Amino acid sequence: MNILKLNHFCLGLAIALLSLSSCDTKNNSETSSIAKVDSLLSVMTLEEKIGQLNLPSAGDITTGLANNTGIATKIKEGKVGGLFNIRGLDKIRKAQQVAVEESRLGIPLIFAMDVIHGYKTTFPIPLGISCIWDMEMIEASARIAAQEATAEGIAWTFSPMTDVSRDPRWGRISEGSGEDAYLGAQIAKAMVKGYQGDGLSLNNTMMACVKHFALYGASEAGRDYNTVDMSHLRMYNEYFPPYKGAVDAGVGSVMASFNEIDGIPATGNKWLLDEVLRNQWGFNGLVVTDYTGVNEMVDHGVGDLQQVSGMALKAGVDMDMVGEGFLTTLKKSLEEGAITEAQIDMACRRILEAKYKLGLFDDPYKYIDDARASNEVFTAENRAKARAIAAESLVLLKNENNVLPLKENGTIALIGPLSDNVENMPGTWSVSTDVKQSISLLHGIKEVAGDKVKVLTAKGANILDDADYEARVSVFGKDTYRDDRSEEEMTAEALSIAKKADVIVAAMGEASEMSGESSSRSNINLPAVQQRLLKKLLASGKPVVLVLFTGRPLVLKWEDENVPAILNVWFPGTEAGLAIADVLFGKVNPSGKLSTTFPQNVGQIPIYYNHKNTGRPLEGKWFQKFRSNYLDVPNEPLYPFGYGLSYSNFNYSDIKLSSTELKGNESLTVTVPVTNDSDIDGKEVVQLYIRDMVGSTTRPVKELKGFQKVLIKAGETKEVSFTITTEDLKYYTYDNQTDRNIIYTWEPGAFQIMVGTNSANVKTANIIWSE
Helix, strand or coil: CCHHHHHHHHHHHHHHHCCCCCCCCCCCCHHHHHHHHHHHHHHCCHHHHHHHCEECECCCCCCCCCCCCCHHHHHHCCCCCEEECCCCHHHHHHHHHHHHHHCCCCCCCEEEECCCCECCCECCCHHHHHCCCCHHHHHHHHHHHHHHHHHECCCEECCCECCCCCCCCCHHHHHCCCCCHHHHHHHHHHHHHHHHCCCCCCCCCCECEEEEECCHHHCHHHCCCCCCCCCHHHHHHHHCHHHHHHHHCCCCEEEECCCEECCEEHHHCHHHHHHHHHHHCCCCCEEECCCCCCCHHHHHCCCCHHHHHHHHHHHCCCEEECCCHHHHHHHHHHHCCCCCHHHHHHHHHHHHHHHHHCCCCCCCCCCECHHHHHHCCCCHHHHHHHHHHHHHHCEEEEEHHHCCCCCCCEEEEEECCCCCCCCCCCCCCCCCCCHHHCCCHHHHHHHHHHHHEEEEEECCCCCCCCHHHHHHCCCCCCCCCCCCCCHHHHHHHHHHHHCCCCEEEEEEECCHHHCCCCCCCCCCECCHHHHHHHHHHHHCCCCEEEEEECCCCCECHHHHHHCCEEEECCCCCCCHHHHHHHHHCCCCCCCCCCCCCECCCHHHCCCCCCCECCCCCCCCCCCCCCCCCCCCCCCCCCECCCCCECCCCEEECCCEECCCEEECCCCEEEEEEEEECCCCCEEEEEEEEEEECCCCCCCECCEEEEEEEEEECCCCEEEEEEEECHHHHCEEEECCCCCCCEEEECCCEEEEEEEEEECCEEEEEEEEEEC
8 A cells, every 4th residue: 555545544544433543453452343343333424334234246247137336436435335246456456445545434345256166276166075074175275265365355255155955956055065964064164264264364364154044955846046944953953053163163254045934034034143143153243145135035025125124134134235225225214213223333333343353444455465466376286286175076986897997008088078178177156267277177188197098089969958958057158069060970979989999988967057056957867968878888888987077966877777987076176187087097096975965866855864764664675565665766865975985995894882881971982993905095984973762852863973084005904983972962952842942952862873984884883871
């Protein structure tokens, strides 16, 4: 900041902060921050307070239907608290200059962006990252994202998304961590720590925002933005823990979800935002709406724009994203007595406090550094880390007769619509990525295998038969390069090169925008045109490896029965091709484990491992009359939660317990020997599950309570131990059946301890835990 700018900024804050020195960067204590906010609020006009509650989009990226014009004028008038979807240091610098040098009080803006799974260096989609089951790696991905984003002026990210989802038809399952509350909570904590570090004082940390609060992933029929309805016990036990994990980790902000809860939209739900989030969980940061979330309450049917804006403010919303309902109606509502100025002050306070925590009052240009932008973004070091993390996220679903790893000689036929498509490698919500710099599978195989392997390629098929459907998923600069040739011509070309190859690698699946926001699908099979090609490739008699790109669990029943090897690669990020090739050729031994269940068919949905028994549970694996099952398909999934193969072979011995009878605050040590009886070193995710056999309210058949990702060398046996305390036995239940007050407690009795390689393949032991 030059001398003129500094003088202007300090003059504005001197007016605002009265006797406190606004240019003092030494005293950053909480007490000083509160005092400064008090002083600033005391000299702000009502319009300036309401202005801080306004978060418009700068227009670089558009979602929804909103459009904002005249932003610069509004900033000068103190009618903007922050901007999102603005890219480029010059744009950010100019916007900040208007705020601190041309508005009356010089209050700095906060700049935000959807930095979901990386900034320029892009990591696997969040669903893919969750399959790593390694919290240090997951934290590192968020740390690098924060490092890069803050180097280009972004101080606030709308991540992590912690919505539990058990319906793969829902497109945004790709943005979350799967179906399990415990795993989701651990990932949420790791992501918050990665973004925010040990605090927000450094210029390479950014404020995280947990979303979407709450229950967004449980939308009916898997249709985005749809209704959600569930019991409070299910909320607390099965859906709330990941959000709470982020809050416990100190997340700076929370985003309200689009859906309704108990008949009241989350954006205006006082029980959710005030009672649960603030009173029960102790959250003291700011709450922001999702894109036009306030306005959308009108269509929910709870009032006009003025009514729903007041409703959101009173519920605990602080910042209105894009819709400007706060900006245009709160003054009138105040005059009519529908809201109070104290409520406006509280919302404004939380926004100002966030800016203080970020250091923006000490230096509004803290995150605007040309040197950092030149030296810390998309570096070779960051890309190498992204490559390693992506390789760990891949899940080997099948490997019949050890087709994988591939030999580093001979001829490979690389066939499929995703063989050489760089734009689709980063996956959905990679808004800051230069998709053209991603690494395709073709490029990755050639680089990793080198001259020892000859690679022949053919597209073979389009992503979809339907050109209009394909056009709907060719958005955000991610072209699918639809081929105008006939299916017969493209198939013939593919089969001609298949004849010349030793092995076929079929790069198939979804385009990256077939999952994500507003990308729900009722049919989640491999697209028919691709499956027809796959069948003809299998008929060639050559071994086939299906490299499956997807943002959700797909229905793969036929593929599992017929394809020798299936490697699920999700969308691995900018280094996709290299990471996939590393696994294909055995440079990296696959260790990813599913964080979501794969159904046998769409009729099984929702399907998840930690279900409850009915009064008529199925006994065995197939149909029984008058039991809870289907006539046409078993209850079991195709691939269970926690599933994933390796090039190594791991065998589990029986569980060893430190005791089978425990009391009160005693702890239990559970140990299981795991042997790698192959000749390849490998990583195994050892998973601990517990079943509470009898509860005051019904309990799931098993719940994940711990996991460890361990490296076990060839021929080695490693003893993996877990410590269980009564904290691991707690759950939410009613303190009595009449009042239905929910309490968090554990209940003495019988428990089953399970340890294994996935949720369906475990060793078991039984204990009694008394008071």
